[in-house]
Amino acid sequence: MRYAWIEAHRDLFSVSRMCRQLDVSRTGFCQWRTRAPSDRSLANERLDAQVAAIHRASRRSYGRERIHRQMHELGTPVGRERIRQSLRRQGLRPVYRRPYRVTTDSNHDKPVAPNVLNRRFDGWTVNQAWVADITYVATDEGWLYLAVVMDLASRKIVGWSMSERIKAALVCDALRSAYWRCKPGPGLIMHTDRGSQYASKSHRALIRAYGMTASMSGKGNCWDNAAMESFFKTLKVERVYQVRYPARAQARLDIVDWVEGFYNRERLHSSIGYRTPVAEERRLMAA
Secondary structure (H helix, E strand, O other), rough: OOOHHHHHHHOOOOHHHHHHHHOOOOOHHHHHHHOOOOOHHHHHHHHHHHHHHHHHHHOOOOHHHHHHHHHHOOOOOOHHHHHHHHHEEEEEEOOOOOOOOOOOOOOOOOOOOOOOOOOOOOOOOOEEEEEOOOOOOEEEEEEEEEEEEEOOOOOOEEEEEEEEOHHHHHHHHHHHHHHHHHHOOOOOOOEEOOOOOOHHHHHHHHHHHOOEEEOOOOOHHHHHHHHHHHHHHHHHHHHHOOOOOOOHHHHHHHHHHHHHHHOOOOOEHHOOOOOOOHHHHHHHHHO
């Protein structure tokens, strides 16, 4: 490790001085430089290149576990400890979480549906249970509000809508896009929080028109919609917090690209066996 550090800083400091400071011989360093790399060193170089490529392709979101799973899928299984060491050698780490605030206006006198879902987030088939929620994205022009609909079976995002205003039309547009995209049969559970947008007359009318069963979280209880909250945390941490949006139009394009191009089709999801939502949907529909 000391020889490698000296080699990396040869352009900045005198080799003799660095050898003295690190208590190694200059002769030993020169011999180390001319020595053929060991098989282990060559293997580590190949591994580092693979790990760095997967980390880069994941938009810097993958850590040890997902890289381990990805390499197994690619036919090059490597132990978790070697991947951890590779990440450490290269100074690579997944993006960190930031504090996340939930914004739900449940102080209203509109009708509220019972909690039919009751925190059952797993064990569904495609188009049996959807969850939905709203979040916000900062741009230099002001807030951009995003409404999303997720299929719990595959964790796939099946509908979304964005607007500079947080009105009932925002969530209605998201539900319409999900419905016309998936054409679910009657009886699907449509779970949301108690926000005024979801309790609005127009959103309740859409749920009835589509033959869905309305379900709502308990007041102020984000755990009742944990799958959706988890998605928003992932979106914020892995994408939104990593960029600055000068305009709402740029944020719209970037978010759609992340959701459709990366999250649905490429990102390995831990709750569905480290498969992508699209792959899980296909698996369930073929079963």
